[in-house]
Amino acid sequence: xxxxxxxxxxxxxxxxxxxxxxxxxxxxxxxxxxxxxxxxxxxxxxxxxxxxxxxxxxxxxxxxxxxxxxxxxxxxxxxxxxxxxxxxxxxxxxxxxxxxxxxxxxxxxxxxxxxxxxxxxxxxxxxxxxxxxxxxxxxxxxxxxxxxxxxxxxxxxxxxxxxxxxxxxxxxxxxxxxxxxxxxxxxxxxxxxxxxxxxxxxxxxxxxxxxxxxxxxxxxxxxxxxxxxxxxxxxxxxxxxxxxxxxxxxxxxxxxxxxxxxxxxxxxxxxxxxxxxxxxxxxxxxxxxxxxxxxxxxxxxxxxxxxxxxxxxxxxxxxxxxxxxxxxxxxxxxxxxxxxxxxx
Numbered sequence: 001x002x003x004x005x006x007x008x009x010x011x012x013x014x015x016x017x018x019x020x021x022x023x024x025x026x027x028x029x030x031x032x033x034x035x036x037x038x039x040x041x042x043x044x045x046x047x048x049x050x051x052x053x054x055x056x057x058x059x060x061x062x063x064x065x066x067x068x069x070x071x072x073x074x075x076x077x078x079x080x081x082x083x084x085x086x087x088x089x090x091x092x093x094x095x096x097x098x099x100x101x102x103x104x105x106x107x108x109x110x111x112x113x114x115x116x117x118x119x120x121x122x123x124x125x126x127x128x129x130x131x132x133x134x135x136x137x138x139x140x141x142x143x144x145x146x147x148x149x150x151x152x153x154x155x156x157x158x159x160x161x162x163x164x165x166x167x168x169x170x171x172x173x174x175x176x177x178x179x180x181x182x183x184x185x186x187x188x189x190x191x192x193x194x195x196x197x198x199x200x201x202x203x204x205x206x207x208x209x210x211x212x213x214x215x216x217x218x219x220x221x222x223x224x225x226x227x228x229x230x231x232x233x234x235x236x237x238x239x240x241x242x243x244x245x246x247x248x249x250x251x252x253x254x255x256x257x258x259x260x261x262x263x264x265x266x267x268x269x270x271x272x273x274x275x276x277x278x279x280x281x282x283x284x285x286x287x288x289x290x291x292x293x294x295x296x297x298x299x300x301x302x303x304x305x306x307x308x309x310x311x312x313x314x315x316x317x318x319x320x321x322x323x324x325x326x327x328x329x330x331x332x333x334x335x336x337x338x339x340x341x342x343x344x
Contacts, residue, residue, distance in 0.1 A: 007143035007146045009146050015302035016309040018308060019081045022083075023071055024049065026087075034062065035298040045065050048071050052069030055069060071095060082106065085099065089109075089190050092113045093121065100122075100131055107304045119323060132312065134300075134314060134315050143270070144271050145202070157261065158256040158257040159256055160232070161255055163238045163255075166196060166241040167192040167241070168245075173217075179191060180221060182221055183342050187217075189242060192242040193227075196238075203231070211336070213225070214336075225243070227239075227333055250266040251263060
């Protein structure tokens with residue numbers, strides 16, 4: 001075996017400290033709060049919710065300095081440097097604009113918005129205000145994704161022909177109500193499919209010639225969706241799947257004519273990367289274990305802090321053009337499988 005490239009991702013503890021405001025009190029907000037508190041030098045200044053009791057409970061559970069009972073009060077807080085928007089997809093545009101209008105930079109949970117038009121509006125507002133804005137696609141900032149980028153860009157795979165990625169979790173029926181609700185932009189694609197779509201776009205660039213099939217729930221959101229698309233100069237293909245009806249292997253593979261990259265499930269979590277020859281020999285491995293895997297959210301928090309402190313508007317790891325590209329792909333998929341959200 002040979003040594004793979006080492007990750008270039010800096011230690012999150014080396015990022016400058018910022019004061020976070022957390023908009024929303026769901027599971028992902030709790031995971032982010034834990035990651036910031038335990039894995040960075042930043043502080044949790046304020047958490048806001050429409051329900052004051054929910055905000056107070058969240059603050060107590062997650063070590064946030066104080067809580068407020070409205071989003072308007074949160075974004076107006078003088079002790080907040082950046083707002084983490086963790087509300088449902090359907091509210092990302094509204095809540096992010098609220099923060100930007102109050103002069104606050106934003107880190108917006110993925111999927112960034114419901115659709116590409118909303119994403120364009122949000123990024124246009126950030127540009128006009130001169131404020132930092134980034135999609136919280138946390139996997140992009142993890143060390144093993146950086147190793148993947150280096151292997152692809154360094155030619156270790158030869159010519160890349162295929163990207164495989166799937167993400168399936170048993171979340172429906174019986175899971176979070178928001179996933180079944182069209183009004184909250186529910187379904188597998190925006191919640192789970194965003195990971196394979198973002199991974200493929202990272203490796204291949206913009207996707208084209210998108211073809212999709214889906215199985216819808218009685219409420220009209222996608223329970224399962226499968227996607228085939230071209231990437232790069234058209235010579236490579238992406239084969240992607242997402243479902244909220246079953247737990248799948250949730251693995252990823254980038255296959256070239258000289259070697260392939262394999263990432264075990266769940267591929268978007270802190271993980272190991274294997275470089276494998278065409279005859280199946282393992283040429284090298286790189287990996288790490290963070291224990292609690294969602295502490296990996298600290299890497300995106302640290303990246304936001306670094307870019308914000310440097311006065312930059314976006315991150316080169318998750319640039320605005322990539323966010324827009326991914327949202328356009330998701331729009332095309334939804335159009336083909338017949339999923340539309342109220343108010344679009």
